[in-house]
Amino acid sequence: MTDKKELRSRAWYGKNDKDGFIHRSWMKNQGFPDHAFDGRPIIGICNTWSELTPCNSGLRVLAEGVKRGVWEAGGFPVEFPVTSLGETQMKPTAMLFRNLLAMDVEECIRAYGIDGVVLLGGCDKTTPGQLMGAASVDLPAIVVSSGPMLNGKWQGKDIGSGTDVWKFSEAVRAGDMTLQDFMAAESGMSRSAGVCMTMGTASTMASLVEAMGLALPTNAALPAVDARRTALAHLTGKRIVEMVEEDLKPSDILTKEAFENAILANAAVGGSTNAVVHLLAIAGRVGVDLTLKDFEIAKDIPLLVNCMPSGKYLMEDFCYAGGMPVILKELGDHLRAAKTVLGKDISDYAKGAENFNEDVIRTMQNPLRPASGLRVLKGNIAPDGAIIKPSAASDHLLVHEGPAHVFESIEDLKATIDDPDLPVTPDTVLVLKGCGPKGYPGMPEVGNMPIPGKLVKQGVRDMVRVSDARMSGTAFGTVVLHVAPEAQAGGPLGLVKTGDMVRLDTLKGTLDILVSDEELAVRRAEWQAEPEQYTRGYARLYIDHVLQADRGADLDFLVGKDTRTPWRESH
């Protein structure tokens, strides 16, 4: 007799009837011996590898590392593919499909006879999509991230994914860089497997995964092609078998405190604004009451990681300086008590951490910026909130008043932004509508609008920009994002007109247009939503059910979880 809980996989592979025969026999066509089905933990390796997701192109190697570890620990590893989302390849935006991936992951984990799962992801949306899906089933789960690409190199200098693309393309528009050089830089920027080697969204999410204790220490920063990442995958395979034995589930790890640690860490690393929608969506799955207001806990956390876009180095440098364990050590008492995949407190990740380069990883006493947390804004054009990343903004624009120039759509922006007669000055506030979850659809990374051509040529590099869009985690500028509700959902952003005075006060946390309520009521009565362009399939489902940015842009019917094991057989 044993008091051990019967493994979930026994409902598939532990039966001596027709159903057990079917489940085992067909699996045996891959050469798995009888003892693979002897009651050992079966570990799913949920792989988002795809040639169309360059960030995840190294995941096949890591999957093999995980398998070695699972076998070594006495488990049985089975790899399965799920939808993969190539951030830089998908139109209109990979974000449209994050919830589709989450559904795919959730349904696969639930439908298959596995006891625990290793999530192999890394590209921006694959990390949150996998976590959302896994949290909704709540089997033991652990992450291995793709890891960043090697530092970009070009003309003897380090160049960073995304961040330098935005800089170079503005330089071309300003006439400061030749098109030939621009094209040549492309090959030097992406030199190995892995995700953006700036602190973009992918590395941000990997850093937060580590800060939430969902992956083994050092997972965030080890370069994708560093052999130590394959060793980490091996160790992760060993650990997930133990986690199944301990019944250590996402709901044990993803507490409110873990989300608070992610928010604190996001400030310290100068992380992506996209973390906000992803953390809110993951929290919704596990039933943690996380709101935009909770992001304010980090407003006085200093910027410690000197990586682009907020600083100058890249992820390889961050890794060699000591990586996330050093950040967790610096955060020290700010960190909340929270259990990790190791079954211990998160503070355990910081033990033995050593800072090998205090310019790359600053100390609390000598930060890059004294306060780095994202700021939440509210006001008459963002009643449910908007966000701004002060560490990537220009100090002189953080409190600003100026006339709006409105782009009614992304097409309007693209057609007019380089018009030499565009009526804008450096004080103008650029406002873009129609780029929220329903509007685009999918809430793309277009919030960091280009500076109007005539101003770029005058040397202007930043202006206040406001939209219902997101922006790349690698981008910079005084950019107000995620305005909720979005214009297409009837939010007051849709009522802004060119010439309205806009007041941004990042210090007070406000964003308003100086237009009377009466005038706004008149405009509202005349307002009409744009005609829908996506009328079928998943996009239709998405538009009908997506929640606004302040609720993580999940689908309304995916919030929460269902931890039941399917009880009906397939034959």
Ligand SMILES: CC(C)(O)[C@@H](O)C(=O)O
């Ligand atoms: C650079 C990208 C594609 O925009 C994204 O990966 C991000 O960091 O947000």
